[in-house]
Amino acid sequence: MMDERERRDIMLRAIRRYGEAAQIDMAVEEMAELTKALCKVKRATPGATTTAAIVNVIEEIADVQIMLDQLRLIFARSTDEVEEDKLRRLLGRLNSYAESNLHDWLNKQPEPGIWCRTVGSGAQPREGGAPDE
Structure with missing residues (x-):
């Protein structure tokens, strides 16, 4: 496993190579990808779809964590x-x-309505991603 110094050196090299502005943009992009992956997990149907969606979330969390670590280096703040x-x-x-x-x-609220559906409510996604009525 990589030690902290090695991780830091790689991140500093990336910041020098691509520039601070580009790495800040990349952080925004990675956070957007994590947001999208989290939304997909909530819509996933049980089975392989859910497993793949969770694997994707884990990958995106790792990407975001790396970018957060780079942002700490860019802004020189803990x-x-x-x-x-x-x-x-x-x-x-x-x-x-x-x-x-x-x-x-x-x-004590009644069953969720159309505006507050949850994964456990039994709503199944239609083709195209929208839940059934």
Whole structure:
């Protein structure tokens, strides 16, 4: 397995070779590909389609992680402190949500309608990707 120094050297070489602007553009492109792959997982039917969609998501996560690491190098910043602050804020929201009446109200809602279908709702995609009515 590649060590941290070797990973960093490869990423710095890519930044020097292609340029910072191009790598920032590539990061945007990779994030868009991950977004598309995640949407496809939600529409996948059980079986081989789902397996292939999940494999694609994993590949795109790896691409995005590599680009995020390059962005940290380009902007010469660590995100550790900011991530910790955001996680603490999330924990506060989770704790207040669990104590609120909102989660009770949301859990007592009727079956999802056309605007909030879920994978488990039994809706099957039609040809072309749109779910059946």
